[in-house]
Amino acid sequence: MTTSRRPGSLAIDANPASDKEFERVLKAIASTRRLQILEWLKDPSSNFPEQIHGDPELHGACNQFIVEKLGVSQPAASRHLKVLVDAGLILATPRKGWTYYRRNERAIADVVRRVASI
């Protein structure tokens, strides 16, 4: 952001770092694949097969099931999950060789709140 910043500038100018972070989160959700993942994770036990280890309600679903549902390669799914993790929208729990993912409802609520003021 190289624009000049006057004293009377608006909220969007006030905190460039926070604006960039907001942009990152918006980019993370601006993808049908990732919106699907977020949707599925609302109800892991309905949307994914039974898991041997790990309570789906507690820890979420593992990468493997998301790969199957998305219909893309394992690395592609892995990267979509990383984008969501980096944006803070989901949380990863490694456990017994698998990694479980669940929604970060607090972060999601923050995004919703901020989008409400655009």
Place this chain on the structure above:
Amino acid sequence: MTTSRRPGSLAIDANPASDKEFERVLKAIASTRRLQILEWLKDPSSNFPEQIHGDPELHGACNQFIVEKLGVSQPAASRHLKVLVDAGLILATPRKGWTYYRRNERAIADVVRRVASI
């Protein structure tokens, strides 16, 4: 979207066209430049110089002023505005050789509502 679609599939699967449209709108706002434009257009008369023709409150601000505030080239600003227009988030009014832009509050409210359910 090449995934199989079962009868019990969720909202995000229900209407792929609408999902793609939602994705397009999210991509449109996932840009600090375009968020700035939307912010400025909340109050055109405060954020832009006086205009000879066209009531800023009624028609919004013209491209020229947005170019100056953004600090990018005229074509770059023009394209950002086009992205917002294509997403339906702002409305363009050509008048006396200038084009005025204003927020489409209804469309913005729709986005906010849909983001609230991600």
Place this chain on the structure above:
DNA sequence: GATCTAGATAACAACTTAGCTATATGGCTA
């Protein structure tokens, strides 16, 4: 009609995104 000017479009470069295959990593399990 000729000219001027605002805005849109074209064409290009640099960067990012999203898919793939191949391979590395790292924790179970035997």
Place this chain on the structure above:
DNA sequence: TAGCCATATAGCTAAGTTGTTATCTAGATC
């Protein structure tokens, strides 16, 4: 320790984004 399996990373390609400069277009005005 050795091997296995899930996940992450590397390296590649194709496509999309964002900036630039140059040019086109269309109204307004003289």
